[in-house]
Amino acid sequence: MNRLGRFLRHNGLTLAFFTGFLLTLAGQAVAGHADFDNQLTTDGLHPIGFLDYLATSDFAVDVTENWQSEYLQFFLYIFGTVWLLQRGSPESKELHKAGVESDREQKVGEHAGPDSPRWAAARGWRQRMYARSLGLVMATIFAWSWIAQSIAGVAAYNEQHLRQLQAPVSWVRYLGCADFWNRTLQNWQSELLAVASMAILSVYLRQRGSPESKPVGAAHVSTGVEG
The missing domain is CATH 1.20.5 (Single alpha-helices involved in coiled-coils or other helix-helix interfaces)
Structure with missing residues (x-):
């Protein structure tokens, strides 16, 4: 090849x-x-024109409101699954492994192997930072996407108000508006429902060959087992 x-x-x-x-x-x-x-x-x-539309706040807010909800989902899922368990789900760790686990299990510090990432073998803040880097990056992208949504959202909101000869609002005031929270919460609820559905449905249903599913013949109570 x-x-x-x-x-x-x-x-x-x-x-x-x-x-x-x-x-x-x-x-x-x-x-x-x-x-x-x-x-x-x-x-x-x-x-x-089409190119002019791509530079509008309407397009920006529609894009960023979806991005922030998706990264919120991953951020919560990554951190939540450290401690939260679901018996029988491949989306959960085994029931006795709740928490951050030992250095030996995580292959950090003196337990790091020759092919381990360099910062996994480091000491101090570098190891602590790298050990949480995935969740921190997801949280950072979520935060910036949410801020971008609010900035684009207030611009789109004010543009619509001006077309209707109504007074614009400030960014701080927009953060308390129903328009902002309607845009935000309609995405959050769908993401949280999707994660909850995946966690419980994967206990009883299977998808052969997928690492998101248990092996077809695995018992319903088997937890943290991937196909």
Whole structure:
């Protein structure tokens, strides 16, 4: 197998989902532009070009409100599964492994192997930081996405108010508006429902060959076992 073929095979999951992300983002932009122009026409205003739409706060807030909810899901899931368990689910650790586990189990410090990441073998803050790096990065992306949503959201909110000859609001005031929390909570509830459904349904249902499922013949009570 040549280098390109090996790269595609070794990174197929990331590449497939990232390609899907780009395609759906492009589709959202096209559909969003058409809807935005329809709204402008309804309000008696001139429609705008596609590239102009991509620079609008309406497009920005629609994108960022989805991003922040997705990264919230992963952030909560990564940190929550350290301590929270679900008997019989492959999404949970084994019942006796709740918590951060021992250095030996986590292969850190003196227990790190020759192929372990360098910071896993380090001492002090570097090891502590690296040991929580995945969750911290997810939390950081969530926080910045949420801030970006609020900034784009207040711009879109004020633009709509101005078209209706209403006074704009400040960013701080917008954070208490129903529009902001409606956009936020409608995404959060769906993400939390999806995680809860996956955790419990994977106890009783199977998907052969998927690491998100237990082996087809595994007992319902088997916990932390992947297929």
